[in-house]
Amino acid sequence: MLLSFRVANHRSIRDEQELSLVATEFNEGTGRETGTRSEGKPVRVLPAIGIFGANASGKSNVLSAMRFMREAVIESLATWGKGQGVPRQPFELADEASADTSLFEVELLLGRADNKTRYTYGFELSDDRVESEWLHAYPSGRRQVWFEREANRPETEGGEFRFPGTGLSGRKDLKDLLVTTTRSNALFLTVGAALNHPQLSAIHRWFQDNLWLVTSGSDVEARTAWTRELLTRKEAKEMRDRLVTMLASADLGVTDVDVDAESGEVQLLHRGADGSSRRLDFWEQESLGTHAWFAFLGPLLHLLGRRGGGVLLADELDSSLHPVLAAEVVRFFQDAEANPELAQLIFTTHDATLLGPSVVERPLDRDQVWLTVKQREGESALYPLLAARKARNDENLERRYLRGYYGGVPRLTTGEVARQLAALERRLEAQRTESDPEPKATTTA
Template structure:
C-alpha cells in the first residue's frame, strides 16, 4: 500500500510536495486499518484520493512524477546507459532549477506483515546524487542502505550499510552500479531477495489511465485478458456485470467461438441480445468504460495502485462516483487497492455527507502560483471544512482554491473588444 509520495523539482513542481494517503482524524468511514503503528498510533490508509485544480495547475504532474519514479526504478540499469543524460524534467521556469536535483520518495506498507519501507532518490542530469532505503520491520527504522555522491569525481557514490538489515551480497551490487543507475534496480537485476519486495511493488503498480491515446492499448489489453483460460472466465463475468450496470444497453459479453474475439451483447426490442462490431459500431463511451475496467480489476485483484488522470473525461460523473465507491467498499476491495485520480468534477464532492463518495481527507487541491510553481495541499488545510459543509458548492465558490480566476463573462468581453478593434482598423 502507498502511504505517501514526495517529489521536488519535477515539471511544474519546484519545492518539495507531499501527497499523503494516510487517513486523518477527520475521516468518517473510508479509511482501512493496516495493523501498522507510527509514533504509537495506529496507521489507517485511504483507498482513494482525488486531486482537484484549475487547468495547468499541476494535477497531472503529480501522477506523472509517480510514473517517472516507476520508470526510473525499472529502466535505470538497462535503458539509461544508452542515453547521454538522465531523462528527468526539472522545473523549466527558473534557470537555477536545472542545477538542482530532482527528488522522489515513497512510503510503502508491503507484505502480509505490513512492513513499512521508505525508498527515494535524488537525480541530476549526470548521475544519481543520493539514494536510500529504510525499513521498519519492528516499528523502528533500519537503514538498509544510504548512497551519496559527495564529489564531482565520485564515480559510483559512497554506499553505507549500517546494521544488518539488508541481507545478501552487497559488494557485487555496489561494483555493478553505474553513477546513472539506481542501486535498487541493480540489486533486483542481480536477484537480491531483500530488495525484491520494494522493486516488485514498482513493477506491479502505478498503471496510469488517461483520457487520451492509451484507450486503444487498454482496450486491446483487456480483450486479451478476457481470453485467458485461467482468469478469463471470472474477469468476463465481472466486466460483463459492470458493462450491464453502466446502462449502455449492454446485457453482457461473450467470446466468438471461431475467432475468439470479444463481443458485447446489446438488448433488442424483438428478440435475444445481439453483438455489435466492437471497433466500428460501439460508441466512444463504451470503449472508454471497457478500457477502464481491465486495469481496474487488475489492481483490485492485486491490491495495487491505479492512477487515473482526468477521471471525469473518461467516465460520466455517475460512473466515476461508482468507481470511487467500488474502491471504498470493503467487500469489493478487500486488499485494499488504491486509486489516485485527478478531476474537475465537483459533483464527486457531493452537496452533503450522504451524497459524496469521498471523505474530507481524501480531497487535495493543486494550485499554480504566480511563479508558475505548483503547490499541493489537502482541502482540510485550505479551510476548516466542517463535516456538514457542502464541499461541492464551497469548492466552486473558491473557498478552497484551485479554480480558475476568471470573472463571469470576462472571456466573452475580451474577445468582443478584440473584434471591435479589428473592425475599427479594417
C-alpha cells in the same frame, strides 16, 4: 500499499510537494485499518484520493511524477544506459531549476496482513547522475537504514554507499558486486533486483506491479486490447464474470461478452427489440462511452483481483466517464467487500459533483480531497482540502469549491472570457481603422 509520495522539481512542480494517503482524525469511515501502529496510534490508509484543480494547475504532473518514479526504478539500468545522463524533466520556468536536483520518494506498507513493514525509498537526480538514493525500513517501528548513497566521490562510478547495521542481508562480497555494477546514472535498487537480491527485489516488485497510469487519450485503444487479452486467458472466467457485471450495471445496454476462442475477438452483446442477443461491432457501433468504460475495466479489475492490491492512477477521470459512473468507481474502491485487497485509486478531475452537496451524497471524505493551484511564477502547489479554511464536514463542499473558497479553480468572474475577447475585437478593429482609413470621396466635372 502506498502511504505517501513526495516530489520536487518535476515539470510544473518546483518546490517539494507531498501527497498523503493516510487517513486523518477527520475521516468519516472510508479509512481502512492496516494492522500497524505509529506513535501508539493505529494507522488507517485511504483507498482513494481525488486531486482537483484548474486547467494547467499541475494535477496531471503529480501522476506524471509517480509514473516517472516507476519507470526510473524499472528501466534505469537498461534504458538509461543507452544515452548520456538522466532523462528527467525539471521545472522549465526558472533557469536555476536545471541545476537543482529532482526528488522522488514513496512511503510503503508491505507484507502479510498480520505482519506488515513500513518502508521509505527515494532518490534525487541531476541531469547527469543519481545524486542520492536511500532505503529505510521500520520492521518494529524503529528505523533501519538498509542503504544510503551519495554521489560525492567522482572517482567512484556509482557514488559512495553506506550499509549500516544488518538490515540489508547479504555477504560483503555481494554488496560490493552490487556497488561496482551500479552506474552513476542507474538506481541501486534496479541493479539489486536485476541480480535477484531478495529484499531489494521485493521493493522493486512493488513498483513493477503498481502505479498504473490510465488517461483519456491515446492509451484507450491499447487498454482495450489489453482488456480483451485478459478475457482470452484460461483463468479468465472470473474476470469475464466481473467485467460483464460491471458493463451491465453501468446501464450501457450490454448483457454479455462473447470471446472468440481462436481469434480472441471480443464482441459485446445487447438485447434486441425481440429479446434476442445482438452483436455490435466494437469500434464502429459501440459508443465512445462504452469504449472508455471497457478500456478502464481491464486495469481496474486486474488490480482489484491481485493479491496485495495495487495503485491505479487515473488522469482526468471525468473526461471519459459520466459523473455518476465516476462516483461509482470511487465507491467501488471504498467498499471493503468489493475491494478486499485494498487496491488504491488516485485520480485527477474537474468534476465538482464528486465533492457532493452533502455528506450522504459525497463519495469522498474531506481528507481524500486534494487541490492543485498554479502560483505566481508558474509553479504548482499541492495541498489537502483540510488545509484550506478548515472545511467543515457539514459544508456544501461542491458549491464552496466552485466559488473558490478552497482555491483550485480558475480565477475568473462570470462572463470574463467573453468580455476579454470582445475588448480584444474592439482594439483590433480600432487598429485596422487607424492603419487603413477610408479614402475620401472625390468629385469630377
